[in-house]
Amino acid sequence: MADKKTSLLGELTKGLLKENPTFVMLLGMCPTLAVTTQAKNGIGMGLATTFVLVGSNVVISALRKVIPDKVRIPSFIVIIASFVTLIGFLLEGFVPDLYDALGIYLTLITVNCIIFGRAEMFASKNGVVASAMDGIGMGLGFTFALFLMGSVREIIGSGQWMGMNIPALHSNPMLIFIMPAGGFFTLGVIIAVINKLRNRKPPQEISCAECPHAKECGRAGERA
Numbered sequence: 001m002a003d004k005k006t007s008l009l010g011e012l013t014k015g016l017l018k019e020n021p022t023f024v025m026l027l028g029m030c031p032t033l034a035v036t037t038q039a040k041n042g043i044g045m046g047l048a049t050t051f052v053l054v055g056s057n058v059v060i061s062a063l064r065k066v067i068p069d070k071v072r073i074p075s076f077i078v079i080i081a082s083f084v085t086l087i088g089f090l091l092e093g094f095v096p097d098l099y100d101a102l103g104i105y106l107t108l109i110t111v112n113c114i115i116f117g118r119a120e121m122f123a124s125k126n127g128v129v130a131s132a133m134d135g136i137g138m139g140l141g142f143t144f145a146l147f148l149m150g151s152v153r154e155i156i157g158s159g160q161w162m163g164m165n166i167p168a169l170h171s172n173p174m175l176i177f178i179m180p181a182g183g184f185f186t187l188g189v190i191i192a193v194i195n196k197l198r199n200r201k202p203p204q205e206i207s208c209a210e211c212p213h214a215k216e217c218g219r220a221g222e223r224a
Helices: 001-014 029-033 039-062 067-093 096-102 102-110 113-121 128-158 181-199
Strands: none
Touching: 001 102, 029 102, 029 128, 029 181, 039 096, 039 102, 039 113, 039 128, 067 096, 067 102, 067 113, 096 102, 096 128, 102 113, 113 128, 128 181
């Protein structure tokens, strides 16, 4: 039981940083660069994608032994498109401003390679609970990535954040950050920082004998 809980926890957390779909796997670049001019748009797109990801993962996992292999891909597309249509209706009815801001990119969730990739590589091969955890983890990782990028671009490019003015930047924003070039630059910088943190090695202790300056200080053979 403990091993199962640990496994499910791993499926839930892997998408946050270790296998983040945007910063590590470089998936879903189109909405990542298009809608992240504001932090709230990033959250909206991320949560909409999470809803579709979890729903499609659960249904595909539950039907994985029923769907014939020859029509696997079309079946996945129909299931994913059904959830995209549902979230589209919900946003249009309850959050019309966000629906208008996301525009065509909301519909394009149907062909988002994150969702289709998880359906093909994970949900079609694993149980319902594990697939749900995978969907939640990947969805939250995608939401975090879009929110982070949207926050950076909005603060620097507009001098605002979530409707609040940033005193030092509001009167003199760097408009390039809310343009496509700013999106690519922001994405590249964040990926570089994450790679640096992931590849950072802890300090290692060495003896004086292994030090390249041991002969100069006359302490060769001693232990540090």
